[in-house]
Amino acid sequence: MPEEVAGAQPERRGPIVFLASQTEAAQLAREELVALYGDAPLAQAGVIVALGGDGFMLETLHATQHRDVPVYGMNRGTVGFLMNTYDTVDLPARLAAAQENVLNPLAMRATDTQGRVHEALAINEVSLLRAGPQAARLRISIDGRVRMEELVCDGALVATPAGSTAYNYSAHGPILPIGADVLALTPIAAFRPRRWRGALLPKRASVRFDVLDAAKRPVMAEGDGQSVRDVVSVEVQSDRKVRHRLLFDPGHGLEERLIREQFF
Structure with a gap:
């Protein structure tokens, strides 16, 4: 005692x-x-x-x-x-x-098919997941520049170093040193391009996902358990103010x- x-x-x-x-x-x-x-x-x-x-x-x-x-x-x-x-x-x-x-958490700003904007903070990761029987089709932009015209997948996520051992690691993403000023962008069950394993991004990077064919291939977004269904776009970046x-x-x-x- x-x-x-x-x-x-x-x-x-x-x-x-x-x-x-x-x-x-x-x-x-x-x-x-x-x-x-x-x-x-x-x-x-x-x-x-x-x-x-x-x-x-x-x-x-x-x-x-x-x-x-x-x-x-x-x-x-x-x-x-x-x-x-x-x-x-x-x-x-x-x-x-x-x-x-x-x-520093990730700030998620998700827009749904009704035009409503949903905001959340995520300490581990922000993930996009298909919400129907067909694979999701995502366009990925970094800092306003399109880097991948189409990713056909079950989903994708952006993880912080603290969250890199959670869902990101299960999706075969890299483990990031806690002091590294980088984020992990990791596909989930990528179908096309098959060999794409993701990317390491500067912590200051702004990541945008646009959902292609959202009506036929619905997608949901999630940040530390806060879910938004039927999204058409999701923006993610580190929030250094928190x-x-x-x-x-x-x-x-x-x-x-x-x-x-x-x-x-």
């Missing part, structure tokens, strides 16, 4: 706020940690401790993105790529020693995790 009394706070991080997913394991963990260290109101947070899996971490980052408060995740889910190991011992010291990684601050135990940050994933 830790020696700290209830209400003890890390010197460098300020008051702790504990947030948890709705799973039993996460809720029990929150109860245990609150009993040991207290729990501050979100408005007073110096650091947020998120208890759950990667999905809950993404929810927490989206929900708190305007607060400029670092988030330290502890795994009470499954994979936990964005999380640290769960341990109740000496949490203030762990928070004080934690190393910070700053992530900063997500993630904390990791020394030696277990995103750079180490990204390297480790490639030798698994």
Whole structure:
């Protein structure tokens, strides 16, 4: 058991706020940690401790993105790529020693067949997926210049370095070093051109997908679980105005995790 009394706070991080997913394991963990260290109101947070899996971490980052408060995740889910190991011992010291990684999300601007514009932010990736029995037909432009007149595929995605080990990696896209100022543009089950494996783009690049024959070959767009059906165009670019601050135990940050994933 830790020696700290209830209400003890890390010197460098300020008051702790504990947030948890709705799973039993996460809720029990929150109860245990609150009993040991207290729990501050979100408005007073110096650091947020998120208890759950990667999905809950993404929810927490989206929900708190305007607060400029670092988030330290502890795994009470499954994979936990964005999380640290769960341990109740000496949490203030762990928070004080934690190393910070700053992530910029992708801004998605999708226009549907009715002319409605939908906007969302995605920390991992923005993906386009066919929504019918036939393959999608996409035209791809980078910074206003058409780079591929037609990609026939099940879909395509743009991934950040943090998201490069998620859906992007499953689609055979590259794993990107966390400090790299690049994005991955990856096709999903490309039919034509068959040998196209995608591209690495500068982080500042603006990517536009135009859906060809949208009525016959419907496409949906998704950014971190936020879906838009029947899109005719989707624009994607990194939003440097939004900063997500993630904390990791020394030696277990995103750079180490990204390297480790490639030798698994």
